[in-house]
Amino acid sequence: xxxxxxxxxxxxxxxxxxxxxxxxxxxxxxxxxxxxxxxxxxxxxxxxxxxxxxxxxxxxxxxxxxxxxxxxxxxxxxxxxxxxxxxxxxxxxxxxxxxxxxxxxxxxxxxxxxxxxxxxxxxxxxxxxxxxxxxxxxxxxxxxxxxxxxxxxxxxxxxxxxxxxxxxxxxxxxxxxxxxxxxxxxxxxxxxxxxxxxxxxxxxxxxxxxxxxxxxxxxxxxxxxxxxxxxxxxxxxxxxxxxxxxxxxxxxxxxxxxxxxxxxxxxxxxxxxxxxxxxxxxxxxxxxxxxxxxxxxxxxxxxxxxxxxxxxxxxxxxxxxxxxxxxxxxxxxxxxxxxxxxxxxxxxxxxxxxxxxxxxxxxxxxxxxx
Amino acid sequence: xxxxxxxxxxxxxxxxxxxxxxxxxxxxxxxxxxxxxxxxxxxxxxxxxxxxxxxxxxxxxxxxxxxxxxxxxxx
Numbered sequence: 001x002x003x004x005x006x007x008x009x010x011x012x013x014x015x016x017x018x019x020x021x022x023x024x025x026x027x028x029x030x031x032x033x034x035x036x037x038x039x040x041x042x043x044x045x046x047x048x049x050x051x052x053x054x055x056x057x058x059x060x061x062x063x064x065x066x067x068x069x070x071x072x073x074x075x076x077x078x079x080x081x082x083x084x085x086x087x088x089x090x091x092x093x094x095x096x097x098x099x100x101x102x103x104x105x106x107x108x109x110x111x112x113x114x115x116x117x118x119x120x121x122x123x124x125x126x127x128x129x130x131x132x133x134x135x136x137x138x139x140x141x142x143x144x145x146x147x148x149x150x151x152x153x154x155x156x157x158x159x160x161x162x163x164x165x166x167x168x169x170x171x172x173x174x175x176x177x178x179x180x181x182x183x184x185x186x187x188x189x190x191x192x193x194x195x196x197x198x199x200x201x202x203x204x205x206x207x208x209x210x211x212x213x214x215x216x217x218x219x220x221x222x223x224x225x226x227x228x229x230x231x232x233x234x235x236x237x238x239x240x241x242x243x244x245x246x247x248x249x250x251x252x253x254x255x256x257x258x259x260x261x262x263x264x265x266x267x268x269x270x271x272x273x274x275x276x277x278x279x280x281x282x283x284x285x286x287x288x289x290x291x292x293x294x295x296x297x298x299x300x301x302x303x304x305x306x307x308x309x310x311x312x313x314x315x316x317x318x319x320x321x322x323x324x325x326x327x328x329x330x331x332x333x334x335x336x337x338x339x340x341x342x343x344x345x346x347x348x349x350x351x352x353x354x355x356x357x358x359x360x361x362x363x364x365x366x367x368x369x370x
Numbered sequence: 371x372x373x374x375x376x377x378x379x380x381x382x383x384x385x386x387x388x389x390x391x392x393x394x395x396x397x398x399x400x401x402x403x404x405x406x407x408x409x410x411x412x413x414x415x416x417x418x419x420x421x422x423x424x425x426x427x428x429x430x431x432x433x434x435x436x437x438x439x440x441x442x443x444x445x
Binding site for chain 2: 067068069070113164168169170172311
């Protein structure tokens, strides 16, 4: 039930003078230390509560950005987690998410300055999900869940405040994506027939983990119509191979299956690896289809898709048969599968990533609470 | 970076990235760093158009390349 309108207004100031709270919030806004939404004022004592949740030294550099002459330390990550509205108990997840971005590799190489405009994306596995109330079910991508909303936001605020990646200045995103405000999900391990993403990457059942990368789009898949796994795999592969997404020569995605879709595959005897392989096998476009969009060739240097007559195109003869398939999904490592969402409809999603390709997910164990 | 170790270098960007170029220079402790801004865009131009831009900006590129690590003159 939504709150009564009057309940939204604190009129008796039980804890603090609301005018002082607003002044503190305006202090941050006036300095640009925000993503545009109000941030939570951080005091020195509140910061200590965050730092007390980790054994790591506050001065430890988590993610260096040498080309900007800047670095993210544990302390800076904690300040931004607090600004984002995290509770101190979320901080170990934020730290592991940053570690995972370092491992993924795109962030330290300046991907967040790119015109493509990628957002941080993190998947959380393990018991920490219940401990801090991370949502893995309905309304997965938001909103309505503090842990998801603020952990994802902590990363974005860290990029703004620690690295100075502000829009129109060092963040050159042409359009960006709504996911830049926050995009942190948990896997619905309880409703999944398969081992989790973390288990796939060597994390034990009593441990928690983050897998992070940078993303461009979250595309929804409507597939309530079929009980044939091959049809569902074809629907997913078709979306993954859309030409509009192609800058790089090859696609790389997270497929976030709702539990109903995952159970459909499982009931027909498909493992997660079987589904990945089926997507790779269907992961192509014909030369004719690519040519229609001017993306049939690969550029020297950048490796981007360009028309064959582009000055940068690597010379390559067109195939005799224009319906020859051209591979877009190169390897099963480029298709990570996560089960999440409510088990209430055949609605899944494809998350188009722009991070590491051709290797396993960048999964990092979350430190146990101190 | 190269010029700090004595290697002649020139940075090129399109004019759409001037604000970022200035911010990068400040981040690296060298506000006013000289670079060459060419017309935007690059990726969607023909080879002939690129050749014209290269021809027009070559003297400026050579000038900045030979100038060493210097602050650009005031406008």
